[in-house]
Amino acid sequence: MNWNKWIRQTHRWLSVLFTLVVIVNGVAIAQGKYTNRLGLSAVFVLALQFFTGLYLFALPYVAKWGGRRIG
Numbered sequence: 001m002n003w004n005k006w007i008r009q010t011h012r013w014l015s016v017l018f019t020l021v022v023i024v025n026g027v028a029i030a031q032g033k034y035t036n037r038l039g040l041s042a043v044f045v046l047a048l049q050f051f052t053g054l055y056l057f058a059l060p061y062v063a064k065w066g067g068r069r070i071g
Contacts, residue, residue, distance in 0.1 A: 004059065011052040018045045 021042045028034045 007052055007055055011049060011056060014045060014049040014052060018042065018049055021045055 025034070025038055025042055028038055
């Protein structure tokens with residue numbers, strides 16, 4: 001698996017993980033068991049997803065500047 005496919009797959013799994021963390025946060029809030037650590041876990045996953053998404057967003061533009069196709 002090349003680098004671009006690995007980043008793309010990581011981004012997909014991070015989106016699944018983020019969805020699960022948001023659901024867990026919602027349940028914790030409903031039960032009154034919310035903690036800052038739990039909330040920060042969602043922010044951490046979202047930050048990772050932001051950086052992988054930024055990389056994927058920039059891929060076509062970088063390839064265009066370099067005169068080659070990536071992906």
